[in-house]
Amino acid sequence: MGLYMEDELIAKKDLLEMTGISYGQLYRWKRKQLIPEAWFIRKATFTGQETFFPKVKILKRVQSISEMKDTLSLDELAERFSPQSVTKIVLSETELLDRNIVSNATLTIFKEFGSVQHRFDFHDLLAMFFLDHMLKAGQMNRAEANDLLNVLKESSHKIYDKNSCLYFIRKMGVSMVFIAADDVALYFDDGVKVIDKQLISAGVEALKACIEKSSRDEISKEDVQS
Amino acid sequence: MTEEKKNLSISGSGSAPGGCYEDVKISGSGKIQGDLICNSININGSGRITGDAKASNVVISGSAVVEKRLIAESIIINGSCKTEEDVSGERIQINGRGKVLGSIHGENVRVSGILSVDGDLEAEEFIAEGPVKIGGLCSAERIDIALSGMASHIKEIGCGTLNVHSRFTSALFGQLLNAFSKRKLIADTIEGDTIVLEDTEAKVVRGNRVSIGAGCSIGRVYYKSDYKKDDKATVQSAVKE
CATH class of the missing domain: 1.10.1660.10 (Multidrug-efflux Transporter Regulator; Chain: A; Domain 2)
Known part of the structure; x- marks a missing residue:
């Protein structure tokens, strides 16, 4: 396809x-x-x-x-x-790492950012999933990671079912992370570089598939999603 | 949570704040300010709810206006009811006159009075014996429309099976009545697995099995397996897909 x-x-x-x-x-x-x-x-x-x-x-x-x-x-x-069904998913720290959903480094940053916790709901998982993606792509440093987690923690749950889009931009070395609640065209001045743009819904789908796949592997059922 | 909910009864003329109640009854003229959540709503006189109305059972025998959504397991409208946003309910029966400015979502919707919906109507089973007007898509597993005196307008129909038939088919009395009445269904597009039509005007009809009966005037028919056309029907073109 x-x-x-x-x-x-x-x-x-x-x-x-x-x-x-x-x-x-x-x-x-x-x-x-x-x-x-x-x-x-x-x-x-x-x-x-x-x-x-x-x-x-x-x-x-x-x-x-x-x-x-x-x-x-x-x-x-x-x-x-x-889009709401995912909100029921909760994973423990070991499940998260065993299933390779995010890397250990991402988890450490996430735990430094937020409160100490051992079980993560879907909002947390989604935030880590995006963070993991951007860290692995080498686009983001640790200070910026906090900005990302901040905006996701505050807002992502409000916009799951919409066509919202996460932007990571930088201008003259100053970075910014924000979410547009709809997939609209944005126009920046020349100095702005859009480093990454991710559809929240695509992230939700990908993470869901990732979690489902790993749960299926465990119970060795046939793959139905992808 | 063992707090007992109170009943609310307005007889004569009065207004009350919204909130949680057990049974709500308006016999004179009453206004409820804000959202209402309760077990039952019974309106015999005239009632207005300025917010959402949520209940297990709603019976409206007088006249009612809901300024936001109406949500209930069972809704029976014997009088008249206007809802300014969406209506949802498992069983919705309209014997009087229903007007919905939003959409209707139901399991079983029956109309023997008059229904007008600005948005869509979705149900598992939709049975209409009175005139209906639906501004958007009418979608159901089974749709049965009995045409009577007035014309019904439905913009789009999407369904499993659709049966549109005239109420009096063979009786002499019926035929006499036919000569004067304007009864028909007017639609833009009709799509379904099995479609049986009578006295219907539509631009496009698409289905697996399509039967165009007497009094129909159809622009184009697209069918997959079966196609029948009555001699007293006009179809501009019929194409097997």
């Missing part, structure tokens, strides 16, 4: 033809919120108004639903795909 462009769209009828699902199923999944409202994109075409979907996302989602719908009820599936 890596061949498709990120924002390529697929028309509803092509989607149904390609995946073999019916109109009834599609609408049922929409009602159960297995497919987010935001993925239904309306466009005017020469045959009237038609609905399109983000191709990569919808194909992956339809595949996941089709694979899991025999073992889970639609309500259970809805829970799984809901």
